Amino acid sequence: MEQWDANDKTVLITGGASGLGAGFAEGFLKHGAKNVVILDIAEELGKATVERLNKAHGNKAVFIKCDVSKEEDITRAFDAVLAHFKQIDVIINNAGNMADAPDTWRTATDVNWQGLVSFTLKGVKHMRKDEGGAGGTIINISSTAALVKLPFVPIYEGSKIAVLHFSQCLAMDPFYEDTGIRVLTICFGTTDTAILQNIETRSYHPKLGKMLAAIVESKFVLQKVESAVTALVEMFKIGAPGSIWLSVENKPVREITPTIDRAFKDFENLFI
Ligand SMILES: NC(=O)C1=CN([C@@H]2O[C@H](COP(=O)(O)OP(=O)(O)OC[C@H]3O[C@@H](n4cnc5c(N)ncnc54)[C@H](O)[C@@H]3O)[C@@H](O)[C@H]2O)C=CC1
Numbered sequence: 001m002e003q004w005d006a007n008d009k010t011v012l013i014t015g016g017a018s019g020l021g022a023g024f025a026e027g028f029l030k031h032g033a034k035n036v037v038i039l040d041i042a043e044e045l046g047k048a049t050v051e052r053l054n055k056a057h058g059n060k061a062v063f064i065k066c067d068v069s070k071e072e073d074i075t076r077a078f079d080a081v082l083a084h085f086k087q088i089d090v091i092i093n094n095a096g097n098m099a100d101a102p103d104t105w106r107t108a109t110d111v112n113w114q115g116l117v118s119f120t121l122k123g124v125k126h127m128r129k130d131e132g133g134a135g136g137t138i139i140n141i142s143s144t145a146a147l148v149k150l151p152f153v154p155i156y157e158g159s160k161i162a163v164l165h166f167s168q169c170l171a172m173d174p175f176y177e178d179t180g181i182r183v184l185t186i187c188f189g190t191t192d193t194a195i196l197q198n199i200e201t202r203s204y205h206p207k208l209g210k211m212l213a214a215i216v217e218s219k220f221v222l223q224k225v226e227s228a229v230t231a232l233v234e235m236f237k238i239g240a241p242g243s244i245w246l247s248v249e250n251k252p253v254r255e256i257t258p259t260i261d262r263a264f265k266d267f268e269n270l271f272i
């Protein structure tokens with residue numbers, strides 16, 4: 001099995017000021033990353049996280065304010081990272097928001113979906129070996145929300161299956177052979193971060209919001225951030241180009257590419 005190494009890599013993480021993204025920053029620094037660049041809309045939190053990481057790991061973390069729902073912010077931030085570090089080896093498209101309410105869903109969708117697409121395309125252009133780049137890894141954060149059918153937050157669920165399908169289609173042969181870019185997708189189950197706060201306000205309808213809060217309280221097993229970080233780092237080390245992974249309930253990370261491939265084969269068989 002081929003192994004990939006975080007040593008000496010420059011890693012860009014969107015939404016890295018807090019939650020899972022901050023955990024991934026720490027995880028990559030612990031595994032030898034040369035630099036970690038955190039892009040986030042939350043400036044104070046981002047600066048505080050970078051200060052904490054720099055104290056622990058010796059000035060390897062940088063914060064750049066960036067609203068990933070805004071194309072001009074993405075361009076400015078991406079160019080700033082390249083001007084400073086010259087090369088980006090790993091992009092973790094992590095920024096996300098569960099906000100299906102009538103006044104928030106459109107921006108949330110821009111964050112979860114368009115922002116991720118934009119960073120992926122910029123990453124592909126920069127990294128592709130067939131146009132002079134050095135190759136690299138792009139990690140797209142999906143969710144078990146892409147794998148289950150639940151009525152509570154359909155806009156969030158839609159954005160997460162879009163992330164999964166975009167990533168698997170992009171990574172189809174001969175993408176890796178041509179570009180040297182490994183696309184990895186990971187579906188996390190419910191994990192203990194701020195996304196779980198005010199859960200009853202996350203739906204497009206108050207009744208569904210209340211039901212969701214009750215179910216999360218009574219039925220869901222919350223994963224620890226550390227388990228999700230361990231899962232992502234392990235996937236980074238062993239994940240084949242184009243592979244899809246699952247991390248739930250503090251269990252070891254598991255590759256689910258064959259299951260997803262089978263499901264799509266079933267769909268394709270419908271047209272034959
Ligand atoms: N926590 C969970 O249960 C799960 C989370 N995920 C996904 O993991 C990713 C991270 O989520 P969490 O850490 O749980 O959430 P979180 O709410 O704790 O952190 C999200 C981070 O993204 C940043 N962010 C939000 N909008 C932004 C914008 N417009 N531009 C830049 N940054 C922005 C926030 O400031 C925050 O630092 C998301 O994509 C989420 O959908 C996936 C499955 C489960």
Ligand SMILES: CCCCC/C=C\C=C\C(=O)C/C=C\C/C=C\CCCC(=O)O
Pocket residue numbers: 098142143144145148150152153188189190191195196199212216220221248249
């Ligand atoms: C469907 C809404 C769940 C809301 C819980 C709060 C945040 C979760 C964010 C996620 O991205 C996870 C999404 C959905 C979980 C769906 C099913 C649970 C399956 C088991 C598990 O994930 O642990």
